[in-house]
Amino acid sequence: AQTVTQSQPEMSVQEAETVTLSCTYDTSESDYYLFWYKQPPSRQMILVIRQEAYKQQNATENRFSVNFQKAAKSFSLKISDSQLGDAAMYFCAYRSNTGNQFYFGTGTSLTVIP
Amino acid sequence: DTGVSQDPRHKITKRGQNVTFRCDPISEHNRLYWYRQTLGQGPEFLTYFQNEAQLEKSRLLSDRFSAERPKGSFSTLEIQRTEQGDSAMYLCAAGRLYEQYFGPGTRLTVT
Numbered sequence: 001a002q003t004v005t006q007s008q009p010e011m012s013v014q015e016a017e018t019v020t021l022s023c024t025y026d027t028s029e030s031d032y033y034l035f036w037y038k039q040p041p042s043r044q045m046i047l048v049i050r051q052e053a054y055k056q057q058n059a060t061e062n063r064f065s066v067n068f069q070k071a072a073k074s075f076s077l078k079i080s081d082s083q084l085g086d087a088a089m090y091f092c093a094y095r096s097n098t099g100n101q102f103y104f105g106t107g108t109s110l111t112v113i114p
Numbered sequence: 115d116t117g118v119s120q121d122p123r124h125k126i127t128k129r130g131q132n133v134t135f136r137c138d139p140i141s142e143h144n145r146l147y148w149y150r151q152t153l154g155q156g157p158e159f160l161t162y163f164q165n166e167a168q169l170e171k172s173r174l175l176s177d178r179f180s181a182e183r184p185k186g187s188f189s190t191l192e193i194q195r196t197e198q199g200d201s202a203m204y205l206c207a208a209g210r211l212y213e214q215y216f217g218p219g220t221r222l223t224v225t
Contacts, residue, residue: 004156043218044216045205045207050213093156099170100169101172104156104157104158106154
């Protein structure tokens with residue numbers, strides 16, 4: 001089974017600063033999808049950003065961008081101009097193009113300091 | 115609003131009792147997933163439906179767990195003879211293709 005590793009259980013960032021969350025994954029497949037999800041305290045999980053493995057260009061969504069390194073099997077999330085509302089658990093997830101399961105990491109808890 | 119609702123939001127039950135959870139996605143979401151999430155962990159895949167067909171089940175899903183999705187609309191997850199180890203958040207997600215939108219979850223506490 002594929003594994004997704006988030007090596008930073010907790011991170012903190014000053015408001016308006018930039019923070020990068022790390023994610024690595026293990027797979028033998030060449031075609032897959034990677035995701036970052038945000039889970040605010042006591043609220044439901046929402047999709048932040050998605051990356052298709054066949055695309056070389058890194059995905060961006062407003063203040064959120066990824067650094068996708070396919071050879072290194074690395075998929076980091078950069079949050080620019082951090083806001084108080086960015087405080088949440090962030091989960092990295094993997095889905096094969098041929099399978100149906102999503103595999104999640106253990107999450108990174110992000111604190112935004114005013 | 116992700117268009118996925120779950121009921122109930124909280125359930126407290128005694129060990130040995132049966133519980134059933136419901137998930138209601140919007141009609142366009144033909145794919146539906148159930149996950150279990152314990153404190154400090156990411157969601158763990160339990161099962162997957164495409165329309166009404168249950169296409170995948172995790173090895174985590176013991177024979178005490180059963181899920182249905184009649185007519186490809188809402189889905190139910192039943193746990194029989196609950197154990198304390200079943201205490202967790204049960205998440206439903208739905209979508210099309212490779213996307214998934216999560217519901218708010220049902221928090222189960224087994225006493």
